[in-house]
Amino acid sequence: MSDTLLSFEESLEKFDPAMGLEVHVELNTNTKMFCGCPAVFGGEPNTQTCPTCLGLPGAMPAVNAKAVESAMRIGLALNCEIAEWCRFARKNYFYPDMPKNFQTSQYDEPIAFDGYLDVEIPARSGEGTETFRVDIERAHMEEDTGKSLHVGGATGRIQGADHSLVDYNRAGIPLIEIVTKPIMGSREKAPEIAKAYVAQLRELIVALGVSDARMDQGSIRADVNLSLAPAGSGGLGTRTETKNVNSLRSVERAVRYEMQRHAAILDEGGSILQETRHWQEDSGVTLSGRPKSDADDYRYFPEPDLVPVAPSREWVEELRGTLPELPREKRARLQKEWGFSDLEMRDTVGAGALGLVEETIGAGASPQAARKWWLSDMARRANEKGVDVADLGVAPTDVARVQELVDEGRINDKLARQVFDGLLAGEGTPDEIVAARGLEIVSDDGALGAAVDKAIEANPDVADKIRDGKVAAAGALIGAVMKEMRGQADAGRVRELILERLS
């Protein structure tokens, strides 16, 4: 069954979107939120557990001070107030991968609140960028749940599964949930703003060094709340919450999809069901999950096993002093250092490649070379695979090494692309791939000379033209030699050899 969609343009003619974004950030603390278990990704299922994160009877939580510190730093970087006193609360609901059947979270007393993030988006005029302020409602601390693997059944979802396996390694990993206030007035930029917000929030998290910030591994997860109201009404419609949006690209697509889906329903005079929906990465649609009206009474109350968190103002100021250069400032600095035009910078940021380009330059590549590889070749490949460029699996150090090989004249751009093919196929390091695939450029006169002689013999007419002084015709012979040498000839030397023989 597929949803009816209104065109994006028509949706905007008739309705105004309002968005609310909830982003969960998994912290990279050494240990979990409330116990001493390692908080690292991976590991054999259920090997990083203890009585506390398994929720065994009698076990008790104790707060990870490092996680509180990370939460405060995120709050400060988002221009939030830091609570002088706050508590954890129990959010009560049943789910098999939640060991205690309540989640220890924060309710009406978040650690950070009332902030904002200024998001840069391409200007409506088409020139340069403009800033859109996203107001932050709150950032609070909580623990992650375990992970269910539903076995059997076609979809991998719980419906229709034969049985489910639960891995509690993730249970209790510290999470910070960052919730925006309703984002109004974004109009046709809504999908773009949603993506830019998550991308720039991610950059901020990376700059703070508090999370691995890998969307593909779920260390940053976004939920998209969206509603439409009649254009110009200034009201708020019924919202849906789309979960499982695990890439920047999907954030944009999910917003766009839900706008068009809502618009089609409302346009027909229907009403929106308030519900949780799930983004389908492969088909690019959202599917209905669980109706929200299904008694979402979490019966919050303050967690009696924990004492309140009361960060001293001295601590807050000390942490404020540790904030890194903020991404916006950093972007301005880098653009100047790299000599990028506004358009080049905008495309780099828009492709989610800023950090990659920076690391590639850091590994020795020139700014233009780094930009070229990431924005042309890598962006195309990522697009083909339907992943974010950061999740492609090519490391900035590899790109820098490939460019170095080009600079040394050992390969050319065309061969470099074959090296990237090899990298994506997991064939080893760039040097190993060049060796294994035999990609190195041949500049040895013996081998080249034979190929040149063969080309002259095969193309007597062209050879005559060159002998007559039409040097431009040499291109055709060079092409023939390159073909013969499978692209691995040093083109400059080939030209020299041709002219030597035919002058």
Place this chain on the structure above:
Amino acid sequence: MSESRTSMSDWTRKTGAELADALAAGETTSVELTQAHLDRIAAVEGAIHAFLHVDAAGALAQAAESDARRSDGDLRSPLDGVPIAVKDILTTTGLPTTCGSKILEGWIPPYDATVVTKLKDAGLPILGKTNMDEFAMGSSTEHSAYGPTHNPWDLDRIPGGSGGGSAAAVAAFEAPIALGTDTGGSIRQPGAVTGTVGVKPTYGGISRYGLVAMANSLDQVGPVTRTVLDSALLHEIVGGHDPRDSTSVDPPLPALVEAAPQGATGDRSGVRVGVITELGREASAGSGWQAGVLARFQESLDLLVEAGAEVVEVSCPNFVHALAAYYLIMPSEASSNLAKFDAMRYGLRVVPEGDPSAEDVMRASRDAGFGDEVKRRIILGTYALSSGYYDAYYGQAQKVRTLIGRDFDAAFEQVDVLVSPTAPTTAFKLGEKLDDPVAMYLNDLATIPANLAGVPGISLPSGLADEDGLPAGFQVLAPALADDRLYRVGAALEALLEKKWGGAILDRAPELKGADA
């Protein structure tokens, strides 16, 4: 044969401190003491049913280790080698921990509660796990899914609850000392009705890590013994800050063991004792307070006055709301704590016929695994926390709690300790209040305020009520962190009463028939 049995059972009549002295003097070994108590358990358990699990092999092995250490001169604590019983709500590695519930049948915890670790580190052999009302919900131990415990004073009567097993084990000389837990009186009320001593320490004074929570903000582990000194000895062993329990307090405990003999032998003049109006004079006018209990209370008070204490009446006006507040806060926390018992990972699992969903399995397992009182409190608590009712119930109860704390603060401005009868009546008959939950709840009227405010309390025997010849309890409450006052005043009264009686109250308990069988 009969001679050896007599000498063995003699050891079971001794207090923890006396056993420690005998070990130190080389008069006995920990193995001998432990075996004597295991024999006593074997002899009387049929009548009492104080234990859910007896770990003879484990206890004897720990005893042998203690004896070996002693011969090397390496003693871990003043009670090294003295056996102990532990309430079945505290987790024990390798030993079942059921909390008196079917839902935890067969669960063997992979970890020790911090207090259990401390007992092991201190060299106390653990005899076994004692019976209790399911998840500590009750005042009679009749809500145990494994059958009630019987009061050694009268086998047709309740031993109090929820910790009736620990109190009865100590009163029946099956264990010299025991650990209990007290959420609304579960140590003190069983102490009162079995003629034993029970202490609920300051909230946070003893780690709760490994105590399967009923109501986290009220629960506290504490000693169950036959003398005030034994409670102090045990309290010092298990007390202190635990990084695994954030609510455990940092300041070191005041010297408790010293306080007991000071109170027993020192000058008692000038101690200011406050009688709580709402739990004394006013209470006597109301229904439900047994005359014999009040008479013994007054007599104890007179003894303290004779010894030089100043007695004044102190009003704590908000105590009248304590029971109502307690029965909102406790079930609210309990409803959330008990959610984890979903049959997915441990304990009972009931799989209904057909093709049941995970939810069906949870429902069937919880239905079969929880008793009526537990279900009652889950429903109460779930309701009290529901959106729309939270402010009126849970929120309001928390305000009452604050007011009760202020009543205590104001009272302790005037007096050093507050006193009341521990429970309104002596032990009632098994089955008498099972169908009337509110009548059962009223038993904890005098003990609940201390839990709500986090202050420490002790119950010690005040004598036998005239009507039924059964023990009554005298409660002493002190300000938070001033647990030493419980021991000072408690030991003083204990000494005065024993002098008057010419011995310990349990000397007057009837011989258990089972013991001779």
